[in-house]
Amino acid sequence: MDLRQLTIFRAVATMLSFTKAAVSLNYVQSNVTTQIQALENNLGVPLFDRLGGKQVVLTDAGRQLLQYAEQLLDLAEEAQAAVSLGEEPQGTLRIGAAESLCIYRLPSLLRSFRTRYPRVKIVFRPSPVAELRNLVHSGSIDVAFVFEELDREGGPGDEILAIEPVWVVAAPDHPLVGNEVVVPSDFTGVDLLLTESGCCYRGHFERILSRANVYPKTILEFNSIEAVKQCVISGLGVTLLSSVSVSSEITSGQLVKLPWEGPDLSVVTHLVWHKDKWLSPSLAAFLTHAREMLTIK
Template structure:
């Protein structure tokens, strides 16, 4: 089997779409389709089913995926072993992160890394924190970043990089913006704009409200932080988001951080990887650069 075809197959499986895979790989969509068709012809089986606009693995595709992951890992390991004499990291790193970290924490890390190691191909996979931990555990991700309460896992190395400040934000004209200090009870009749289900800090915030008898049925749900911020600015409601995601809007007075906080709603940016996974030079260098940036975040 052609490793290039296997890599394309893996990315299609991860992104759940030929168009998204083409964007990730910088290929034409027709090239992605042709590679998958060639692989299916070689294996004499169908690897994906199309359900409307959704792409899912067939039973054969599910069987092939772990082999593809292992073969690509062995390929990268061989490349790195052979080229280790000149200490130049090569290969591919697949990194997972939720939207907030991908947009506001990782860009500086990725910029420094790609400038220093242009031979390494980085593939960034978005996802919910629980999903990213599972993918790291199964070996489909080399490294993941999560944003959730500090936790431990016997199967994973989980390293806290920084405790993130959270902000309950509203437009400057919102009635709650006039309060000197907000109590949780003041949030009883508020419309909240939430991130997608499974988001760690959404779950934490909802659990906090529910524990105080606050249950709302007017909440709105979005899959994009940018969409949430724009809707909050337009006056649709308030939202509980990482400070890093709303800092620019707060500084420009497009949003205000309401005077409310609760230590039980604290979350941390954490770096996650499998302790038994082969630590390639490329992965080692990415981890070290991440730790350098994390030290700056904490100061």
């Protein structure tokens, strides 16, 4: 078992595709297959279940090995960077973030960082909000951008970057649009469209309604912000989303920001990394760049 095999294994395990892994590593697929077979023979266990066609899934042994492979490859990169401290930051950074940040906040940050540090390879991993901190702590990603409620403080490896307003919105012809103010009791019998479970502002809003003994008519859950927006635009109900994700639809008149008068729904963007890991030059450079680009407003 060597680092090259582990690199190939990690690529296949992450993409669950020999073909995609080969393309990402610039290898021929037969080489990827041969290296995985050699690794399986060396360990004496199958690492992937081949389900027919090109579909593969990790076995239990594969999932266990992936955790160690991540750690070993991280250490190898750290060792290489440690003896090249005088050079420009290089290596691989694995970044995770919530969907709205992926789409609306991070593209410009990642573009400017790549221009500034072209030798750093960025691997971006959109992930469910509830999983991001665990992915950092397990070493699966190096850094994450996480939405949290306003009262959550930062700490070592957990830095507050920016406050993000959250707005309650509806289609222009929704009955609540005519209200001078909108309060929790107005949601009785209303169709509510929400993002995935685990989203901090969804949880905060549901607790507000629960404390007020308010029960919407229906709650429809989506794992895509774009799907939520399109359904609300079509008149299926009301939602709450971060301001950056609905500002263009409000400007165009497709959605209307309701005059919410209740507890503050804003969230805070946290920058999270593993406080006990060695801070490589590439990660240190990225943290500094993120602070410059995403500051509290």
